[in-house]
Amino acid sequence: MESQSSKVMVMVILLLYYALSSAAYAADVLIVCSKDCSSNRATITSFVSYLKAQDPDIQFHKLSLSTLEIMPDMLPGGPPPSLIFALDFEAADRISKVFDKIPMVLGIAAQETDITELPNATGVVVVYGVKAQLEWMQHIAPSVRRVGVLYSTPTSFKMVERAQQTAPSLGLKIIAQEVIEMKDLPGALTNLLREVDILWGIPDAQIYTRQTARAVLLAAFRQRIPMVGMSSAWVKAGALYALGWNASDLGVQSGELAIKLLSGEQASQLPPQRPRQTTFSLNLKTVRHCNFPIPDQIIKTASHVFK
Numbered sequence: 001m002e003s004q005s006s007k008v009m010v011m012v013i014l015l016l017y018y019a020l021s022s023a024a025y026a027a028d029v030l031i032v033c034s035k036d037c038s039s040n041r042a043t044i045t046s047f048v049s050y051l052k053a054q055d056p057d058i059q060f061h062k063l064s065l066s067t068l069e070i071m072p073d074m075l076p077g078g079p080p081p082s083l084i085f086a087l088d089f090e091a092a093d094r095i096s097k098v099f100d101k102i103p104m105v106l107g108i109a110a111q112e113t114d115i116t117e118l119p120n121a122t123g124v125v126v127v128y129g130v131k132a133q134l135e136w137m138q139h140i141a142p143s144v145r146r147v148g149v150l151y152s153t154p155t156s157f158k159m160v161e162r163a164q165q166t167a168p169s170l171g172l173k174i175i176a177q178e179v180i181e182m183k184d185l186p187g188a189l190t191n192l193l194r195e196v197d198i199l200w201g202i203p204d205a206q207i208y209t210r211q212t213a214r215a216v217l218l219a220a221f222r223q224r225i226p227m228v229g230m231s232s233a234w235v236k237a238g239a240l241y242a243l244g245w246n247a248s249d250l251g252v253q254s255g256e257l258a259i260k261l262l263s264g265e266q267a268s269q270l271p272p273q274r275p276r277q278t279t280f281s282l283n284l285k286t287v288r289h290c291n292f293p294i295p296d297q298i299i300k301t302a303s304h305v306f307k
Helices: 004-020 037-054 089-096 112-116 130-140 154-170 182-193 210-222 232-237 247-262 284-289 296-300
Strands: 028-033 059-064 083-086 104-109 121-125 146-151 173-178 198-200 241-245 278-283 304-306
Touching (some): 028 037, 028 089, 037 104, 089 104, 104 247, 112 121, 121 247, 130 154, 130 198, 130 278, 146 154, 146 182, 173 182, 182 210, 232 241, 232 278, 232 304, 241 247, 284 304
Parallel strands (some): 028 059, 028 083, 083 104, 104 121, 146 173, 146 198, 278 304
Antiparallel strands (some): 241 278
């Protein structure tokens, strides 16, 4: 049962939105973050700039939901927004419980189902497809041939299957190790690291947790096997590299989707997209420790280099 204090705090936030948006404008756009919006400042700024360039009369209102739950029966009276720009799935999921018929753009979706399972939503999926990830692996680390993967869930197994089907055409071999119980992770990881040139981290919430991330990175580091991380945070912690995206262009891309929705197109007509500008971060300490050859021209193109 939601606590009374949380309900009151959510009511205050929603009332604040309605107070800010009480005047009649061509369109009111509600920007929602699950926590602090400042971490996505570049994406929000470019999103707002793009929409302002299309229609100067658009008004923007920003909400950080923190850990509060939004309940449908708490909706006060007032004009609803014309469009919602949610920066992450948690924010999108919560706000959709109140504004379930408002067109929505989800700017940073971790997987396609984050978008397709939401009513009236489209957006950008920032996790790259299997083929794109393997092509980038070949580009950044051309000496790699044997790619190790840990998996434990049906979703991650499907990703492994797609990789095994795609890899031969790129001159790669996927060596996969299933982890049935978490107590088996250390042994499975040790066995896998003996057989591969690189460890590829794929989204698997059972294997890669806050508790296991450090242990996995440390084991790979000790064996001098580099790991492909899932974000720049992984690279900072010791992974070799991770793919990313241009945050400003992501805002523009989300803005283009928003304009289409505001113009009357249905979200169902706008399939989820991938980031248009791929970037990557690189850890040179890991490069040196693993004695792993990375071409100089590749290092120069990294969006961020950890030394």
